[in-house]
Amino acid sequence: MQRLLLFCSWLLLPALGMAQRTRLPEVDFDRRNDAGYMDSLRLLGHQHLTFTKKLPRTLKNDTLHLEGLRFLAIVFKQLRGNVQDSSYYYAGLLVNEARQRRNNLYMVRGLMLEEFYVRSVRKDYANALILNQKAADLCVSLRPETSPLWQVRMNMGDIYLLLKDYRQAIKSYEESLALLPLNKILSRRNQRLLMGQAEGQIGEAMVALKRYEEAIHKFEHVREIAREVNSQLNLVYANERLGDFMLNRQIAGEAIPYYKEALQTWIKLNDLAGQTSVWARLSECYSMTGETKLAIDYGEKALQAAQKLRNDPLRQMASIALYKSYRAAGLVDKALYMYESFVAIRDSLNDRKRVDELLALQRKYDVEKVQAEAEKRQLIHRQQLLEMRQRADVEKVRTEAERRQLAAQAREAQLQRKIETEKLRSGALRKQVEQQSRIESLSMDIQRQTLMRTFLIAGLVMLLGFVATLYRNNLLVRRQRQQIHALNVGLEDKVRDRTIELELANEQLRAKNREIEDALLRGQTLERKRVAADLHDNLGGTLSAIKLSLSALNPGKLSEREQLVYQNLVTMTREAYAEVRNLSHNLQPDELEQEGLGRALCRLIQKLNNTQLTQFTLAAGELPRLNKTTEFHLYSICLELANNILKHSRATEAHIQFKRVNNDLNMIVRDNGRGMESVVHQHDNHMQMVGMGLRNIQARTEAMKGRLEVYSEVGEGTTFFFVLPLTKDTVHV
Template sequence: MKKLLLFLCLLAHTGLSQSTQIDSLKRELVLLDKNPSGYARDTLRYQTLKAVMRAYSDVNVDSSMHYNTLMIGLCKGSGLQKELVYAYQYAGYLYQIRGDYHQSIRFHYKALPLAEKLKMHTRIAASHGALAHAYTSLKEYARATKLCKQGLAVLSHYPDAVIQLSILNVLGVIYREQSQLLNALKINQTMYNLAQSKHNVWYEAHGLHAIGLVYKDMGDLPKALDYHKKALVLARKTGSIELEGNILLNTTDLYARQHQWKQALAYCMQAKQMAIQVKNSSIVAEADEKLYKIFKQTSQPDKALEAHERFVFLRDSLSKDKNQQRIETLQAQYDNVQKTNALLAQKNKYQQLAQTRNGLFLGIAATLLLALLLFWNNRRLQAKNVEINQQRALLESARKQLADINRTLEIRVDDRTKDLVKANRELIQKNEEIKGALFKGQTIERKRVALELHDNLSSLLSAVNMSIQAINPQNLSEPEQSVYRNVRQLIQNAYAEVRNISHNILPAELDREGLATTLTTLVGQLNQNSPLQFSLTITGLQERLPVEIEFNVYSIVLELINNTIKHARATTVGISLFRTDTGINLSVIDDGIGMGHNPNKPGIGLQNIQARLDSLGGILTTVLSAEKGTRILIKIPIETVRFNGD
């Protein structure tokens, strides 16, 4: 209910005074039609039609176009050539508003030669500017640029500041949309300087706004923001709600790009509140769209959803209302035409009665002539029917041939599809074989490296240790004995480290016993040698997993345990491994200090884990506790859909 009330408020017209003015002008038109025809009546009727047309342009474009059509007809019938130029140009303006740029171009090209014939130089320049505007909307920038320069050339001899400002505005848009930003900046600065010299506050504000848009495209957001704020001050003096609203919304966008969400929200709310006060629903809709993005970025999902619902609801409602207005306008025009036709029919009825008697004599002669024509046409129709039947038979034969071709083509397409499906399955199978061979090669290489470490480097360290033991520490001085003890300790540490590395590269127990037994042994060893207390829960792993998954899961658990020991400052660590219908779920939970304020910047260990998960198609989720500790959740699929459900 609240949404409906908001919608009704926003769709209300800008005021009853405009409707009253239009109704008054329409009554004047009815009174003028009763006056004797002549130049005076036509001139007054033109002025009244012009006033109604302009009044409707802010309320109902379809009605404005209807009265523009009446004005064009009046100018043509009464020989009002100069007025016809204006009527054509206004028609082009109305089509530009509706987005029908080709029709806009057509009417401006009607106005241009007539203005040239009458030597209406400012109207010529205005047509050039309007055509450039339409071609810019169609992205035909070369033609639009040429038209702008032609219009400015005319104005260099016959100045008109307002038309010159409008052409400079179009030219600035052309350069900016083509990313010729330096040219756009120069043109917009010229437009601003001219508006300032002519005290045209609207174009002053618009010029500053356009300069700010160019700096935004250049990436200089602070400077763009400065120009937008200056433009906003001037726009508020003009009373133009549309201009002020656009500047506020663009300022909102600048703050959003700089992630200054508080300022972006403030300007966006200004635009929306201002638009609601004057019932400008288009600005309200755009503001709600931007509010949705702001609330989404500031982690306010409820407000973001509410703003998005308002935006979608208002957008759809405006579209529906606009279509309804057009239908009602067309219906009213149709009713007027029907009434006019009824009056004409009544008038013609009396004239026809007077002519009926004379028409009877002509009717008899015409009937005889018609009978002859019917007989002749009947003979021709029979011949045509024969020809049509022949053509129909040919057409039916062609249809059958086409149907046969279509069936053949469908069979070929089905065969080709089956071949592609088979090839795709073979390719998937080959990829799996390659993947298995790659992992097998990696396993062999890991075994070789582990054996090299264990057999060679461990033997070497044992030999060094034996050589060191041959030294009698009693013959050494006190400092030398300290060095001797340190060296022996370092050798023992190195030997232990080499054994751990060779074991972790490819634990023999993992190959023999499987993941569950290996992890149980690992946790038991950790609880003997580490001040941390580890707990392990394994569910549903009665059967062995694929060897690739077992090795990677073991490596991931080992990496997470090392990270916890080195960085977490925890006292307890819980490890849980759960077998599901489609894969396995792994969680590692500790009560340590957590991952700090930048969990999105993982270290080398987490990067290695992510690389392993990418190869398995798994996902990793980090959950930070509100109090302390870290929870790592990992999901790895095992059964996957290969192709078309096979």
């Protein structure tokens, strides 16, 4: 599998081209145990460096080269064993080349990578502290959104945590947490990962300070962040810390789920050491809960893996876990053997621990010595800065006084020279002005005489040319006037004849239109009368027959349920018959044809108010008698709008009003119902009504050459405003 990944990366890298060469991917720290993945990252970093070395020296190309060095240092930093020395090598190259290019940001990043190696591999905390202080000094020159000062503070927290100065460690981690959100270079995921790391380290320090409730809160927060950004390492770390917390409090049952989740993650990451530590802890948990078989199984797996890894701390964990498991199972001999193994490993580790503690004391002393020297240097530096500022202020005052004195002397000498120069200049100017005035007077006389002769000659030539041109233009104008007069006479006759023809054609068209409109109205009237008659005769007759048939039944012989059905049928038949009568009358009311639109609308309003909850009012005092077509259209519009109000508006009041304004007739139909969200939509650059009924209203309005406006708000009713021009064709004479 590793060879396959390497082969694929070799094939992909040339194909990706410039985009991949200039943009390196983020390292997925959860896959640092995946050898194929890490080898592909190393190969990518080396190819990036090879490519950037060939580029010309520009600010952008220098940054690309430095980023390649940083990328390789980070990749080697994630590997274990002697390979980490390569991380230190590339970190040193990064610091040196960033210094040559005067790039403080990458100098700080290189120093941080060097500090990690010195602290974690060499255990040289004093030099690690010195590197952190150098990085902090460089961060002063960087902007907060790019400054890695958060990393400096986090590294200081790690150093204090190793030196067991837990309060100072918590303070440094909290400073790092405050600085992290200000950094805009980090991706959102990496920023959250680093915040989770800092929170976890604060939890470790709080455990050491026996602030257990705060510590468990921190570990839970780390767990939430790990799930949020899908970080397997941070999640397994939080689960192990929570499990340890429960195990130390003898709550083994609550610790087991955390350990099992951690074990699944270690298996996914293919990390045997992580699996071994969890097996040992699960063995202890199951021995506490009385499940000795599971405790022994996990303990033996942990011991075998620890021996394979040759890891004494893991062997110690597995031995003590097996000792407790065997003892709980009653296997005394095995328990004794495991205890002896545990004691032997413990004594060996205690010896190492004592040595490490002595080394830690020495390192702590070295760190304190470095801190004291740094503070001493800072005090000396501050004192020197203060003295330099004082000397600079004194020198500035003295220099300013000397400058003012020299400036005054210079101004005085300059003023004296200026006075003498002005005297000489004024004398010379006076003589020059006198000579110039004499020369100018003579020149003016000569120019005046020359111009006079020139003007006389030019004027004579222009006068002759003007006379000739005027004579020629008069001849041309006279000839053109004759031609235009002849053309105008013929053109006027043609225009007059064509105008008479067009007027006759227009009159014929108007007559045809009136005939068509009258025929259409007659056809619609006849059709409405036919439909009304059919409704009244056929459907009305059928309903009457149904009513008679129902009356022939004897309701007294029916059951109670059948009597209820019988009454419902009688009521529905009576209402249907009344509705058919109203419908046949509304299709073509006699009042519209005989007495006009006003009387027909009055009759319609009366019927609506008798049968409906919505109360209609009519103001038709200014309505004149119109021709049949117009009255038919207006009646149909009012009928359609009344039906819409009754069906859809939920209005309690509706009003129809006619107003005559100059040569226009305005018809306003409004209600206080729920209104409409949209009554028009755009179609082929034309506003078109929504719904068949509203489109019919729009078509009738356009047929009358009128204009329709609709005003509606949800919850505030609807108003239809019609403007109809009153012409001799519209008004009934």
